[in-house]
Amino acid sequence: MATYNTNEFRSGLKLMIDGDPYTIVDNEFVKPGKGQAFNRARVRNLKTGRTVEKTWKSGESVEAADVMDRDMEYLYSDGEFWHFMLTDGSFEQFAAPETAMTEAVKWLKGNEVCLVTLWNDAPLTVTPPNFVELQITETDPGVKGDTASGGTKPATLETGTVIKVPLYMDENEIVKIDTRNGEYVSRVKS
């Protein structure tokens, strides 16, 4: 069993806590003038996404989680699983259940390279690329010349996701989106 000592704690380190894999969000070394030192960390449960605070007596060993981040290309969905392939040339494929996909399903149409977090060799979470380019399939007709008012309207994308776009955008146009906040970034000239 691999373990980490608290002095190895840093953001992103993956730990097993009460049977679940966690990642360290941040860690603070706390010590009174005399006496016991502690590592006070905020940790995120990789299964539920919940963040909690935990304290360790400094110098303790903590079980490492067998968690790895790998780049994988999204291939297709069979309705139950989303299929991914390693980009390292091994062509090895992995099937991610819906619980691992969460928000990622909103932005994927195929061929995007995603960050797939594997726990015991099974996909645990899928993080889409920070930016994706998708076509608008449905929106109100564009208001010509309105590039300054800052107004927005809803638009349905080819993945079925609805986002807010500027008033001048039209159907069939391609938009660039920041997947971390789900916001429109720019128009992509086709």
Place this chain on the structure above:
Amino acid sequence: MTDNGRPSAALNALQARAQLNRQIRDFMQQRGILEVETPALSQSGNTDPYIDSFSVHTRSGTRYLHTSPEYPMKRLLAAGSGDIYQLCKVWREEENGAQHNSEFSMLEYYRVGFSERRLMQEVAELLTLLLPNITIPPSYRSYQACFLETLALDPHNVSIAALQRCAAAHQIEVSGELDRQGWLDLLFTHVIEATFDPHRLSFIYHYPAEQAALAQVISQEGVAVAQRFEVYCGALELGNGYQELTDAARSAERLQQDAAQRLNQGLAPIPADLRFLAAMQAGLPRSAGIALGLDRLLLCQSGQSTLKRVISFAWELA
């Protein structure tokens, strides 16, 4: 390497440090306190089981980098130096974080004939001078008062079970076996420190006797307490002061207790400083002393949130 060799602190932080050192030297000179230097690499080390010394392997045996200049400065006091201070670098292994850097700067000073209370007042004067942003007068509270006021627990008379319940009530989840003092340390660092006024100095005194280190222990309403104090700026601990233990036999006992605890915790043994003990036997004058962390002082002064911004090259860039 992503830092391109650049410092972690800005130029104005380096200037603030230079000014701080000047102000401290002026303060000390005005009071007739002598600046001294003592060795950083010694044949003996700090025996405190919660402080790790760096050891250096030399051709003539192991040497330890000092974690504070306490032992040799007390040897000077015993030799009749009178009031002394030192500005120096000290090292503590495995202490790194936003408020810790394994190599840091310390002001340690001793006042002969001073009581703990008188030293607290002088430290308040010094810190008020060095931290112009602190304008309200400091607060002085005992360790016991902190626990009673914040948690309604008497630290000198509370069970481990009650401390555990209190930690749970404050949503503190902790891994690892803690002894009674460990639970007190946990609640102090996680709950009590956070209640300190961020714009004020807080002096906390009369720590539990088991945390006396080399401070005098007295009986206060039937409870043995250490004449040791800590000074905080907001929730940040700046320094640790003692009414110095002058009893040579007790000093030797404390170092033996440290050694026993180190053994018990599976820590490497550290040779006790026999020359320090010999000086204690020769006679340490009644005195009070304090060690102050200068990097943290600069942190309070600048309002930065991490020591990296006040240290030219923080630990990972050194």
